Amino acid sequence: MVKSTSSANVVVIGGGPAGATVATLLAQQGVRVELFERERFPRFHIGESLIPETYWVLKRLKMLDKMKASHFVKKHSVQFVSASGRESTPFYFHDNKPHECSQTWQVLRSEFDQMLLQNASEQGVQVRQGARVLDVLFEGDRAVGVDVVDEECGNRRVLADVVVDASGQSSMIINRFGLRVPDPLLNKGAIWTYFEGAYRDVGQDEGATLVLQTQDRQGWFWYIPQHDNRISVGVVGDFGYLFKNRGDHETTFNEELDRCPSVKKRVTIGRRASRFYATKDYTYRASRAAGDGWVLVGDAFGFLDPLYSSGVLLALKSGELAADSIVEGLARGDTSRAQLGKWEEGYVRGMNRMRRLVCEYYDGFSFGRFVRRFPHHKGAVTDLLVGDLFKDELDSVFDSIDIMREELKQV
Numbered sequence: 342m343v344k345s346t347s348s349a350n351v352v353v354i355g356g357g358p359a360g361a362t363v364a365t366l367l368a369q370q371g372v373r374v375e376l377f378e379r380e381r382f383p384r385f386h387i388g389e390s391l392i393p394e395t396y397w398v399l400k401r402l403k404m405l406d407k408m409k410a411s412h413f414v415k416k417h418s419v420q421f422v423s424a425s426g427r428e429s430t431p432f433y434f435h436d437n438k439p440h441e442c443s444q445t446w447q448v449l450r451s452e453f454d455q456m457l458l459q460n461a462s463e464q465g466v467q468v469r470q471g472a473r474v475l476d477v478l479f480e481g482d483r484a485v486g487v488d489v490v491d492e493e494c495g496n497r498r499v500l501a502d503v504v505v506d507a508s509g510q511s512s513m514i515i516n517r518f519g520l521r522v523p524d525p526l527l528n529k530g531a532i533w534t535y536f537e538g539a540y541r542d543v544g545q546d547e548g549a550t551l552v553l554q555t556q557d558r559q560g561w562f563w564y565i566p567q568h569d570n571r572i573s574v575g576v577v578g579d580f581g582y583l584f585k586n587r588g589d590h591e592t593t594f595n596e597e598l599d600r601c602p603s604v605k606k607r608v609t610i611g612r613r614a615s616r617f618y619a620t621k622d623y624t625y626r627a628s629r630a631a632g633d634g635w636v637l638v639g640d641a642f643g644f645l646d647p648l649y650s651s652g653v654l655l656a657l658k659s660g661e662l663a664a665d666s667i668v669e670g671l672a673r674g675d676t677s678r679a680q681l682g683k684w685e686e687g688y689v690r691g692m693n694r695m696r697r698l699v700c701e702y703y704d705g706f707s708f709g710r711f712v713r714r715f716p717h718h719k720g721a722v723t724d725l726l727v728g729d730l731f732k733d734e735l736d737s738v739f740d741s742i743d744i745m746r747e748e749l750k751q752v
């Protein structure tokens with residue numbers, strides 16, 4: 342039973358990076374925002390490697406000084422290791438853009454997400470933790486608020502002009518309207534754990550993300566150095582390959598480690614410092630990002646395979662774009678689907694560029710070979726890897742990938 346009813350201009354469901362971003366940017370522009378997060382932070386979350394283009398949204402959020410003062414490991418590059426163990430030259434982000442935005446961070450999400458949420462609160466967002474949204478309320482097709490069960494205040498109804506769904510993979514509105522479109526080419530899963538005292542590069546390479554292919558090319562490992570001497574290590578593979586007719590997660594992880602000597606030699610000198618985690622919920626997207634009075638951001642809109650560590654960038658970027666369209670809409674008294682989803686088309690084009698790069702990797706694409714064949718594309722490839730995705734001129738890279746594929750067929 343609802344005990345009380347209140348109102349806000351905007352309610353946000355979820356206090357992860359997408360929810361914190363949209364809420365903070367709205368509050369900065371004078372909008373009354375209430376954010377509901379079902380957990381109490383800090384809480385565990387996967388998604389630890391940032392990419393450089395997060396810089397610009399972090400700047401708008403006024404988070405840069407906090408990030409610079411944090412103990413998060415600095416990340417300058419990404420490096421690929423092939424199935425045969427051959428290491429690519431690292432892609433140093435700074436080579437492409439000599440600006441401080443080219444250095445990013447490897448974060449512990451429990452700490453990073455808490456910092457973002459605290460920052461939201463400091464900038465005027467009413468943040469409620471331990472507050473689970475039970476339902477989004479509709480009048481006809483229009484979202485008009487939410488019902489919440491709040492550990493402190495009990496059951497509440499909050500009416501709002503706009504409801505932002507930032508509930509991550511819980512995807513409240515996707516599930517309610519059956520909007521989920523799975524990606525058949527990227528039906529994958531992951532198993533991961535953490536090591537202490539495992540191998541770390543030094544100097545500029547200390548915080549590099551490594552992407553290492555297994556010998557039979559059925560999977561790849563991420564190797565992400567974090568602070569406190571921890572390394573996040575995970576394996577990704579087709580759902581069927583990783584989870585059907587295999588043992589428990591530990592057994593499968595260790596079998597894949599045997600197939601990837603480049604990771605095995607790195608972790609063997611350390612010790613495992615956590616349990617195993619797994620996710621089977623992979624790439625999907627909503628068939629639309631907005632409706633009358635509602636909008637989806639971050640994983641609540643779509644999730645893309647984490648090969649290039651794009652998830653937090655996409656959460657921040659969609660949060661930023663949605664906030665700007667809400668502010669504009671509230672000023673004009675227009676919270677229609679067309680207004681709230683204005684940003685969707687351009688955003689999806691950018692997301693598709695990252696998706697294409699992911700699919701090319703699974704199809705055997707080699708960055709090294711590509712850049713040797715088309716050296717003038719090196720900058721554009723690095724732009725894609727750093728997440729500078731939202732510009733149409735990058736599409737010429739994909740034309741050249743098609744050309745190279747044809748050439749290879751003829752060899």
Ligand SMILES: Cc1cc2nc3c(=O)[nH]c(=O)nc-3n(C[C@H](O)[C@H](O)[C@H](O)COP(=O)(O)OP(=O)(O)OC[C@H]3O[C@@H](n4cnc5c(N)ncnc54)[C@H](O)[C@@H]3O)c2cc1C
Nearest residue numbers: 355357358359379388389390474508509639640647652653
């Ligand atoms: C295996 C794997 C590896 C990844 N690696 C990376 C990486 O290296 N780099 C990267 O950038 N990304 C990575 N990601 C992606 C990244 O984790 C996500 O894209 C990112 O967390 C999305 O942020 P979000 O704010 O949309 O959702 P979330 O971070 O999931 O936040 C959603 C929040 O909503 C809350 N919530 C849910 N339901 C309710 C409710 N009913 N009421 C109130 N609150 C609710 C949840 O408690 C949660 O805190 C990875 C993902 C996976 C699966």
